[in-house]
Amino acid sequence: MAAVTEPIGVLLVDDDPLVRSGLTMMLGGADDIRVLGEAADGAEVPAMVEKHRPDVVLMDIRMPGLDGLAATEALRARPSAPEVIVLTTFDADRHVLRALRAGAAGFLLKDTPPAEIVAAVRQVAGGLPVLSPAVTRRLIAHVAESDGDRRRETAAGRLALLNDRERDVAVELGNGRSNAEIGAALYLSVPTIKTHVSSILTKLQLNNRVQIALLVHDAGLLD
Structure with a gap:
């Protein structure tokens, strides 16, 4: 049953x-x-x-x-x-x-x-x-940020907690890519990408992929 x-x-x-x-x-x-x-x-x-x-x-x-x-x-x-x-x-x-x-x-x-x-x-x-991170980026583009420099510095400091591979994955998330697309771009398996995403969320004390995308944007890595 x-x-x-x-x-x-x-x-x-x-x-x-x-x-x-x-x-x-x-x-x-x-x-x-x-x-x-x-x-x-x-x-x-x-x-x-x-x-x-x-x-x-x-x-x-x-x-x-x-x-x-x-x-x-x-x-x-x-x-x-x-x-x-x-x-x-x-x-x-x-x-x-x-x-x-x-x-x-x-x-x-x-x-x-x-x-x-x-x-x-x-x-x-x-x-x-x-x-999706792509929609998040459009939303950010419509909303002017008054404290951009301070936010960028704070975001960059938080992302410094990641290793190089996790940082690469975070940037791909910020670009709105799925796990499969990130895996193809970085030559990694989807389970490995999932592991990296989980590690990023834990290290940065975030709840979801949207917050990762916001942080990457705030750090200026998508400019």
Whole structure:
């Protein structure tokens, strides 16, 4: 008999009850996803996460109380934190970039088709970001950074923790390449690339590949 897989638990955080209702209906049509609870303010998130133990949190960025950005930063700093997908109304939002730096697995526009939202929840629950490094680079290009020199120096210092091969892999990730593409470019097997990616995440204390891409960009290695 096949093992029974638990449905993916989702927490919805948005101050608009109509948005929460719409998301509940979208996700409710998927047999492998279950909405565990709803919150209207970022301040409610810690208690809701403690109560429901969701796998994924769909988090609105802009809320009148504690916004989704502060809530994401606090949540991702917790041990065994759920994955976070931030919701926004436009893709050049500076706040989205900050949420990604804090460890959000990606972002979705609120007018994203339902099937894509469901697919994104599944992908994030499976440990994969929903935002490719290539999309991250486009986002960065739209958002002017005011502290570029300081950020570059900090990023370069962190990347100095990597060995030469890990640094090569990190740069390829920053260029938006898949594990197979990186392996072909560096003449390494896909399992070896996966090992290097895991080592990079551990050494730099990052959550996902998107954060690696951001750090490589910040260090100026993609210029």
